[in-house]
Amino acid sequence: MRDAATFDAKAAMAAYRTTFEEGCGAFLARYPETELYAPVRYLMSLGGKRLRPVLVMAACEACGGKAEDALPAAMAVELFHNFTLMHDDIMDDAPLRRGQPTVHEKWDANTAILSGDALHVIACEALLQAPSKALPELLRVFHRTALEVCEGQEQDMAFESRSDVELEEYMEMIRLKTSVLLAAALDMGGSSAGADPHVRAALYEFGLHVGLAFQLQDDYLDAFGNPENFGKQVGGDILADKKTFLLIRAMEKAQGADREALLEELGSKREGKVNRVLDLYRRLGVDAELRDAMAGQVTLAEGALARMKAATPQALQGSEAAMALLHGVAAMVTARLN
Numbered sequence: 001m002r003d004a005a006t007f008d009a010k011a012a013m014a015a016y017r018t019t020f021e022e023g024c025g026a027f028l029a030r031y032p033e034t035e036l037y038a039p040v041r042y043l044m045s046l047g048g049k050r051l052r053p054v055l056v057m058a059a060c061e062a063c064g065g066k067a068e069d070a071l072p073a074a075m076a077v078e079l080f081h082n083f084t085l086m087h088d089d090i091m092d093d094a095p096l097r098r099g100q101p102t103v104h105e106k107w108d109a110n111t112a113i114l115s116g117d118a119l120h121v122i123a124c125e126a127l128l129q130a131p132s133k134a135l136p137e138l139l140r141v142f143h144r145t146a147l148e149v150c151e152g153q154e155q156d157m158a159f160e161s162r163s164d165v166e167l168e169e170y171m172e173m174i175r176l177k178t179s180v181l182l183a184a185a186l187d188m189g190g191s192s193a194g195a196d197p198h199v200r201a202a203l204y205e206f207g208l209h210v211g212l213a214f215q216l217q218d219d220y221l222d223a224f225g226n227p228e229n230f231g232k233q234v235g236g237d238i239l240a241d242k243k244t245f246l247l248i249r250a251m252e253k254a255q256g257a258d259r260e261a262l263l264e265e266l267g268s269k270r271e272g273k274v275n276r277v278l279d280l281y282r283r284l285g286v287d288a289e290l291r292d293a294m295a296g297q298v299t300l301a302e303g304a305l306a307r308m309k310a311a312t313p314q315a316l317q318g319s320e321a322a323m324a325l326l327h328g329v330a331a332m333v334t335a336r337l338n
């Protein structure tokens, strides 16, 4: 039974990805083949997991709508996500994205800023294709979310130069920079199907926990991921003194010589920094703590869906494959740990 559900979920995921790629390819073809749009096409062509548009379409079908109805919202969310990556990679001085040079490396920072701006506008234009009845609410959620992501990114940057960031502040920062977009994806999928506000609120809460688990895993992989298949520079967070779950807990736990060693690494770019910090993380056991925290968020995500189904059994009665996908998605996205 569980295997069947997993299989359904994976097949549904692949089908949504195909719908998205076809729809988004056709949508982007309307923009001219000029220099401004070349980085947009480049980054979009590098793929990625396409998790957010899959969530938009799955939520729409779980609520009884058709995936095609959700395509404008799915495109808007994925295009917006790619815009944030283009700018995030400048801010994080990241050389690699999806296994290829980042836009500011391949072109330059000014190009990445301007094409990123264009990509944000393209995301808004994609959303304007949504059914007119759903549009006002979609626009409200989309723009509120976009500002929250900026707020999260501002905190992420500000935390780099602080050494007293607490776990609670970190959780709020990752809620803003990452979780709200996954939550909005689910909410906007619900809107695209004309779902009731309380159903959308439950989907949103589910998405927040999936998103927290997702960013915890992203932090884990940034430190411990396999450079062969991670697609980004492993150790980038350590080099930039990002206040990740791992670093915050390590600072809280380290005593004596460990603490001094850790403080000495902060702000420095000495040869071997990444490996020395990784050794400390392992010795202090913060890698295992992160995995527990992630599992906790997966459980909370599942709980949010279960409560919704118990309270309103007639809601989320659309496609079974879509529902199986939502049930499995938190565990699926956090399964890859190296």
Ligand code: IPE
Pocket: 047, 048, 049, 050, 051, 098, 177, 178, 214, 215, 218
């Ligand atoms: C990367 O997102 C940025 C984060 C919020 C962690 P993804 O890991 O979803 O990136 P792609 O789209 O699959 O490349």
Ligand code: IPE
Pocket: 084, 085, 088, 089, 092, 094, 149, 153, 177, 178, 218, 222, 232
């Ligand atoms: C990214 O967080 C969040 C946004 C892009 C809004 P990260 O900086 O951790 O994402 P990656 O690791 O570069 O993908």
Ligand code: MG
Pocket: 088, 091, 092, 156
């Ligand atoms: Mg960043």
Ligand code: MG
Pocket: 088, 089, 092, 094
């Ligand atoms: Mg980054």
Ligand code: MG
Pocket: 218, 219, 222
């Ligand atoms: Mg990261």
